[in-house]
Amino acid sequence: MSYSVGQVSAFAGVTVRTLHHYDKAGLLSPSGRSHAGYRLYSEADLVRLQQILFYRELGFSLDQIAAIFKDPQTNAQQLRARQRQLNEEIARLQRLAEVAQRAIEVQQTGVVLTPQERFEVFGEVAFDLSYATEAELKWAHSNGQREAMARAAAHTKEDWRHLMTEAAAWRAELLAAFDEQEPGDGERAMDLAEEHRRHISRWFTPCPPDMHRRIADDYTADPRAFALVVPPSQQRPGLAAYLCQAVHANAARRTGGPGGTEEDG
Structure with a gap:
């Protein structure tokens, strides 16, 4: 039986x-023509069309589909590779959904700031949404990240005010040490680093030295x-590296070496 283009x-x-x-x-040429010269598709053509639509639904390009038809032995290999990609994408979207859920939970805590209050509390410190989302995805399986998000969501307006005041005082000391050319591995700079580590532990999540290293590498x-x-x-220039x-x-001072670890304290 044959079918016209319109029917197919x-x-x-x-x-x-x-x-x-x-x-x-060259993917699907109709097997026949009517007396008037119109395309006619056979049952075999419809099977091939079904295969094309299947591969298209999986995200394969027309060139990739053509290669599969040319060498059917690559079919299983291509499908396995695409399956891995789809599983990775599903996992990424699931993590993104969890990020969105956490954002909703934060918004539901009742700590709502007007633009003026936000400037009073946070000043010039800006929270880049794209970075926050990427950080959530990067550390999605980290207990520390989950605890930090939960504690941040529970902070009151006064908590944030106190936290940011504390951070501003520390930042002023850091800038002074840098401007006075104190060595980055000197006592003064190390003491400021330790103060920063304890600040994170106090307000967000326990931050042992190894975690602090990873945070600093992000800077x-x-x-x-x-x-x-x-x-x-x-x-x-050079302050982040400092x-x-x-x-x-x-x-290293706290753990006795570059690769050592120590519980938060």
């Missing part, structure tokens, strides 16, 4: 234009992370 379009759920495109691409790798500590208007050096030196 109707029951396959694709446009006539799409069928013509598949024909031009040098991503300007958005460092902007949470020092607003761009107060930054100096703080990172101080954190690593302090971690």
Whole structure:
């Protein structure tokens, strides 16, 4: 039995234009023609169309589908690779959904700040949403990240005011040490790094030296992370690397070596 382009379009759920495109691409050429020269599709053509639509639904390009048809032995390999990609995407979307849920929970805590109050509390420190989302995805399986989010959500307006005042005083000391060219691995810089570590533990989550190292590495790798500590208007060239050096030196001081660990205290 043969079917016209219009019939195939109707029951396959694709446009006539799409069928013509598949024909031009060499993926699906109708097996026959009517006496008037119109395209006619056979049962075998419909099976091939079903395969094309299956691969398209999985996200394969037309070139990839053509390669599969040319060498059917690559079919299983291609499907396994695509399955891995889809599983990774599903996991990423699941983590993103969890991030959205946490954001909803934070908004439901009742700590709502007007723009004026937000400036009074946070000043120039800006929370980049794209960085926050990426951090959530990066540390999604970290107990420390989950605890930090939970404690941040529970902070009252006064908690945030106290926290930010404490952070501003520490930041002023850090800038003074840097401007006075104190060595990044010197006592003064290491003491400031230790104060920063304890600040994180006090307000967000226990921060042992090894975790503090990873946090400091983010400061040098991503300007958005460092902007949470020092607003761009107060930054100096080399300041992020200076703080990172101080954190690593302090971690080594506390653990007895570069790779050592110690419980928070």
